[in-house]
Amino acid sequence: MGRARTIARRTFLIGSAAVAGGVVFGYWRYKTDYPNPLLDSLKPGEAALTPYVRIDQQGITVITPRAEMGQGVHTTLAAMVAEELDVELDAINVEHGPASKAYFNGVLLEEGIPFASIDYSQTAERVRAFTHFPAKLLALQMTGGSTSTPDGFVKMRKAGAAAREVLIEAAAKQLGANRNTLKTRSGYVESEDGRSVAYTELATLAADIEPPSDPELRPRSKWRLLGKSQPRVDVPAKSTGTATYSIDVRLPDMLFATIKMNPVLGAGMNAYDPSDAENMPGVRKIVPLEGGVAVVATNTWYAVRAANAIRFDWDSGTYPATTEGHFDVVKRAFADKPDSKFRDDGDVDEALIESVEVDGEYKVPYLAHATMEPVNAVAYLRDGKLDIWAGNQAPIQAAKDGAKIAGVDQDDVTVHTTYMGGAFGRRAEMDFIKSAVHVATAMEGTPVLTTWTREEDTTHDNYRPLAIARFRANVSQTPTLDLQVSAPSVAESQFGRLGMPVAGPDITIAQAAWDQPYAIPNYRVRSYRAPVMLPVSSWRAVGASQNGFFHESAIDEMAYAADKDPLEYRLALLKDNVSRGVLEKVAELSNWGGELPDGHARGVAFVMSFGVPVAEVIEVQKTGSGIRLVSAYAAVDVGVALDPRNIEGQVESGIIYGLTAAMQNEITVRDGRIEQQNFNRYDSLRIASAPDIAVAVLENGPKIRGIGEPGLPPAAPALANAVFAATGQRIRELPLNKHIRFV
Amino acid sequence: MAFRLTINGTVHELDVADDMPLLWVLRDELGITGPKYGCGIASCGACTVLVDGAPIRSCVFPASRITGEITTIEGLGTPEDPHPAQAAWIAEQVAQCGYCQSGQIMSAVALLDGNPDPSDDEIDQAMNGNLCRCGTYPRIRAAIKAAATTEQQDG
Ligand code: FES
Numbered sequence: 095m096g097r098a099r100t101i102a103r104r105t106f107l108i109g110s111a112a113v114a115g116g117v118v119f120g121y122w123r124y125k126t127d128y129p130n131p132l133l134d135s136l137k138p139g140e141a142a143l144t145p146y147v148r149i150d151q152q153g154i155t156v157i158t159p160r161a162e163m164g165q166g167v168h169t170t171l172a173a174m175v176a177e178e179l180d181v182e183l184d185a186i187n188v189e190h191g192p193a194s195k196a197y198f199n200g201v202l203l204e205e206g207i208p209f210a211s212i213d214y215s216q217t218a219e220r221v222r223a224f225t226h227f228p229a230k231l232l233a234l235q236m237t238g239g240s241t242s243t244p245d246g247f248v249k250m251r252k253a254g255a256a257a258r259e260v261l262i263e264a265a266a267k268q269l270g271a272n273r274n275t276l277k278t279r280s281g282y283v284e285s286e287d288g289r290s291v292a293y294t295e296l297a298t299l300a301a302d303i304e305p306p307s308d309p310e311l312r313p314r315s316k317w318r319l320l321g322k323s324q325p326r327v328d329v330p331a332k333s334t335g336t337a338t339y340s341i342d343v344r345l346p347d348m349l350f351a352t353i354k355m356n357p358v359l360g361a362g363m364n365a366y367d368p369s370d371a372e373n374m375p376g377v378r379k380i381v382p383l384e385g386g387v388a389v390v391a392t393n394t395w396y397a398v399r400a401a402n403a404i405r406f407d408w409d410s411g412t413y414p415a416t417t418e419g420h421f422d423v424v425k426r427a428f429a430d431k432p433d434s435k436f437r438d439d440g441d442v443d444e445a446l447i448e449s450v451e452v453d454g455e456y457k458v459p460y461l462a463h464a465t466m467e468p469v470n471a472v473a474y475l476r477d478g479k480l481d482i483w484a485g486n487q488a489p490i491q492a493a494k495d496g497a498k499i500a501g502v503d504q505d506d507v508t509v510h511t512t513y514m515g516g517a518f519g520r521r522a523e524m525d526f527i528k529s530a531v532h533v534a535t536a537m538e539g540t541p542v543l544t545t546w547t548r549e550e551d552t553t554h555d556n557y558r559p560l561a562i563a564r565f566r567a568n569v570s571q572t573p574t575l576d577l578q579v580s581a582p583s584v585a586e587s588q589f590g591r592l593g594m595p596v597a598g599p600d601i602t603i604a605q606a607a608w609d610q611p612y613a614i615p616n617y618r619v620r621s622y623r624a625p626v627m628l629p630v631s632s633w634r635a636v637g638a639s640q641n642g643f644f645h646e647s648a649i650d651e652m653a654y655a656a657d658k659d660p661l662e663y664r665l666a667l668l669k670d671n672v673s674r675g676v677l678e679k680v681a682e683l684s685n686w687g688g689e690l691p692d693g694h695a696r697g698v699a700f701v702m703s704f705g706v707p708v709a710e711v712i713e714v715q716k717t718g719s720g721i722r723l724v725s726a727y728a729a730v731d732v733g734v735a736l737d738p739r740n741i742e743g744q745v746e747s748g749i750i751y752g753l754t755a756a757m758q759n760e761i762t763v764r765d766g767r768i769e770q771q772n773f774n775r776y777d778s779l780r781i782a783s784a785p786d787i788a789v790a791v792l793e794n795g796p797k798i799r800g801i802g803e804p805g806l807p808p809a810a811p812a813l814a815n816a817v818f819a820a821t822g823q824r825i826r827e828l829p830l831n832k833h834i835r836f837v
Numbered sequence: 838m839a840f841r842l843t844i845n846g847t848v849h850e851l852d853v854a855d856d857m858p859l860l861w862v863l864r865d866e867l868g869i870t871g872p873k874y875g876c877g878i879a880s881c882g883a884c885t886v887l888v889d890g891a892p893i894r895s896c897v898f899p900a901s902r903i904t905g906e907i908t909t910i911e912g913l914g915t916p917e918d919p920h921p922a923q924a925a926w927i928a929e930q931v932a933q934c935g936y937c938q939s940g941q942i943m944s945a946v947a948l949l950d951g952n953p954d955p956s957d958d959e960i961d962q963a964m965n966g967n968l969c970r971c972g973t974y975p976r977i978r979a980a981i982k983a984a985a986t987t988e989q990q991d992g
């Protein structure tokens with residue numbers, strides 16, 4: 095596998111290679127004119143194969159670089175191959191590919207450039223294509239940004255189609271038949287005279303046949319699997335306790351560790367006294383780390399108990415000691431030069447010179463990812479080789495960091511990506527993997543599972559940044575909106591941890607604020623970059639998670655100021671037809687404008703993020719004891735809906751994750767420490783308060799899009815707007831429960 | 838301290854600290870990893886197992902004090918031969934990341950065993966201690982109702 099050879103350069107050229115007992119199909123990658131360290135081992139013009147499909151005696155395996163974190167991607171990617179290859183979905187195994195330099199996620203950085211998603215002009219396409227280059231450069235074999243489906247859509251199907259052609263050719267040889275008379279069905283090639291041969295038996299023969307470099311794909315009208323809901327391949331294991339998450343990996347003679355870090359993030363440890371802990375039952379070793387310790391024991395619980403018995407002298411931190419201090423820093427950044435001004439239509443200053451009819455300041459707090467499975471990893475160092483088992487969104491980076499810590503060659507590191515008990519961006523970070531490798535290095539020869547307790551996980555996250563927005567608007571004459579957003583930079587913080595600088599503005603600060611498809615004549619969006627204080631990171635939907643709230647609250651305030659129905663007002667300002675389509679659909683789905691029971695009220699929001707326009711309506715009920723969520727309606731447009739039921743599930747998930755944060759979650763700082771430690775103070779929406787949800791999936795958009803994130807951003811503003819409709823109270827701060835009670 | 842536990846019909850001899858919670862006996866001593874660690878403070882339900890049919894949060898319950906029969910998700914059914922609740926979970930495609938689902942299913946089994954046709958309120962009440970960060974609640978409700986219907990038809 096991964097053999098190199100010289101071929102004329104072309105994009106998306108399919109190839110195959112012989113492997114033990116069979117054949118793999120994949121894509122050639124080229125050494126190109128601009129520097130790309132991933133392909134350094136190749137000579138100019140040479141290519142390396144990225145395998146996608148393997149056929150051998152064991153069966154048919156889809157090799158995917160994309161991690162399954164609950165978004166159903168393994169099923170969708172397998173269905174793409176199965177569709178063209180003529181096999182049943184349940185006949186396909188899915189294997190998460192090893193950390194490989196040959197896997198690129200070219201779509202990931204598309205959102206990071208200043209062209210609105212609906213701008214399909216040539217320039218936008220060109221710049222968007224150019225961002226594939228830094229994605230490769232950064233060696234991001236990354237799962238995130240709702241990119242897996244669009245990235246695999248052509249590649250996976252072509253790999254399946256090429257494999258099918260080759261198998262027919264192989265069968266023609268074996269059966270002595272004319273290939274034009276052969277058909278494929280359910281994993282077999284069949285001849286006119288009733289003979290048939292299984293793909294798996296043709297695997298070796300197929301390895302010698304050159305695949306077509308650009309096989310034709312089936313038209314949608316011929317699809318058997320795609321476009322229809324499929325049972326997810328991971329669901330039976332996840333319903334029977336047999337799915338293996340990294341926390342479930344068990345190896346012979348394995349030990350269990352936990353860590354205890356300075357509660358002030360990033361600050362050091364002056365001294366520690368392990369004397370009580372050392373002699374506690376089960377304890378094997380106490381390993382000093384930078385800014386804390388790890389305790390290794392025969393059982394996680396023994397490790398945790400001992401860690402709590404260690405006395406520490408912690409160093410103090412450099413960031414403000416209180417939440418107010420953090421907000422002050424963010425506020426002060428408004429006085430700086432804008433980091434970006436991607437939207438500047440009409441003349442906002444002129445329009446607002448005489449009067450400002452509506453204005454307001456909004457803010458949102460830091461948030462933790464709080465994945466259901468606390469972060470953890472197994473690491474095992476022996477004989478100069480390092481194995482890492484981790485649910486992770488960026489395996490190449492994991493291998494790189496692991497190699498450095500363990501002092502081994504990167505080629506001697508194997509990263510096993512397991513199922514993830516949630517990720518939401520958290521598992522793109524390397525901190526928990528690094529701590530496991532530090533422990534494994536101190537425990538050479540013994541595999542160790544290092545689990546962060548829920549408390550460590552919550553207090554040492556890389557958080558969704560806090561942010562402040564200001565808006566000023568006029569509605570009675572020419573619609574005018576001036577929006578400013580200030581936040582610490584996720585790109586700066588995240589890339590900083592990878593040792594890389596960020597060139598240009600941080601697009602995430604303005605994401606889903608500057609690029610909304612509203613045709614407001616005077617329309618300006620500026621972003622401001624506040625210094626990084628707590629480490630911040632991608633959190634489901636990234637900048638759109640806060641900017642959806644800011645922007646759509648502002649639009650709602652404008653609608654009410656103009657004395658218009660908030661949904662009609664949005665429709666009047668939206669000129670993009672695909673976007674109008676989701677608003678019209680959600681109106682229909684929710685029977686917007688229809689009679690509501692007493693005490694019920696609704697809010698609407700529209701946010702386009704990751705190229706997906708989403709409109710949501712939330713209905714609440716005002717009760718004597720507080721606000722109750724009644725129902726949520728969503729309409730999304732993904733261009734091509736490969737698996738409608740899975741898409742609906744992702745939207746439901748995004749809504750509940752978004753509502754949870756909007757209603758009740760915040761990470762606050764006091765004495766430099768995070769105040770929330772566990773679910774008792776960082777709780778989630780529970781089943782009793784979860785609304786009924788109806789989702790409509792539309793396919794009018796021009797491109798296929800991923801849906802892991804776009805369902806989230808409209809949830810908070812739709813709820814806040816509903817609360818306003820119910821109570822007349824315009825809440826400009828999240829979480830909403832600082833101002834109202836929910837029941 | 839040495840003691841015995843009966844788990845999914847098998848008797849296990851143990852010698853661990855007498856205050857070690859059942860969860861850590863299951864996961865780290867016996868390698869029974871279906872019950873999950875989520876919070877350690879009885880706030881999330883990921884660690885739910887049954888003792889004589891009643892749901893407990895195994896992360897806070899000392900193993901040495903348990904005398905009843907313990908059932909974990911592994912004791913219910915397998916992918917090939919799922920328990921009716923598991924079958925409903927699969928049919929409704931509930932799981933996303935799946936990490937909370939062992940606990941969800943154990944709580945649902947306990948509910949359905951005592952109440953074959955639970956109302957919405959009864960479902961909410963029985964399941965409110967089980968958190969799902971992926972927000973699969975709508976489908977959990979649907980799966981419990983589906984399982985209730987099958988059980989009634991079978992019974
Ligand atoms: S781990 Fe036991 S309730 Fe959360």
Ligand code: FES
Pocket residue numbers: 164466515516932933934935936937938968969970971972973
């Ligand atoms: S399915 Fe992920 S936490 Fe419930």
